């Protein structure tokens with residue numbers, strides 16, 4: 001069982017890493033493998049709506065996004081961790097996620113998602129909601145914790161002092177582990193939910 005963690009911070013060993021390390025400790029205790037990819041310092045452009053992924057199932061820009069796609073397909077859980085920038089997620093992470101979720105056509109149903117946000121002070125809830133929307137458009141259950149998943153700090157390492165935030169991370173990792181293990185059992189017993197063919201309506205009158 002494996003969790004893929006995308007770190008949206010451009011700062012190596014910043015406060016987002018503090019959050020991720022706290023999660024990873026618990027996943028290790030739960031015998032769940034983790035792989036973390038730092039995204040915020042990569043050169044990842046946004047989607048240009050060329051539509052080529054509709055035919056190929058992968059992004060026309062063959063960069064980190066397509067590499068992440070194959071790791072995402074193989075994982076049981078995905079964590080999106082981002083610093084808060086102007087009450088939103090890091091822009092490079094968003095560019096990556098738009099392309100990742102739009103270009104990939106593999107079934108994401110019942111892969112467990114969780115978002116983690118890190119800020120000096122404000123904008124956590126808005127960013128948390130923003131990130132969770134990637135999960136809730138594609139059948140991914142969202143793991144939650146004892147509070148909305150935020151950690152506070154400004155300079156690198158400040159977040160080590162946010163005891164409640166760190167506890168929230170540990171609780172999240174335990175809850176996510178339970179959910180992933182329960183879903184694995186459920187899949188064995190019941191299989192995945194039945195799927196209907198998509199009925200797209202684009203609100204265009206013809």
Ligand SMILES: Cc1cc2nc3c(=O)[nH]c(=O)nc-3n(C[C@H](O)[C@H](O)[C@H](O)COP(=O)(O)O)c2cc1C
Pocket residue numbers: 009010011013014015016017083084085086087088118119120121122123152153154155156
């Ligand atoms: C461009 C920019 C915008 C920011 N906007 C916010 C903000 O809206 N709210 C906030 O509380 N902190 C804001 N911060 C502070 C970061 O969220 C904070 O320093 C965080 O710990 C960074 O995480 P990192 O160390 O993982 O990069 C901003 C920082 C930068 C560089």
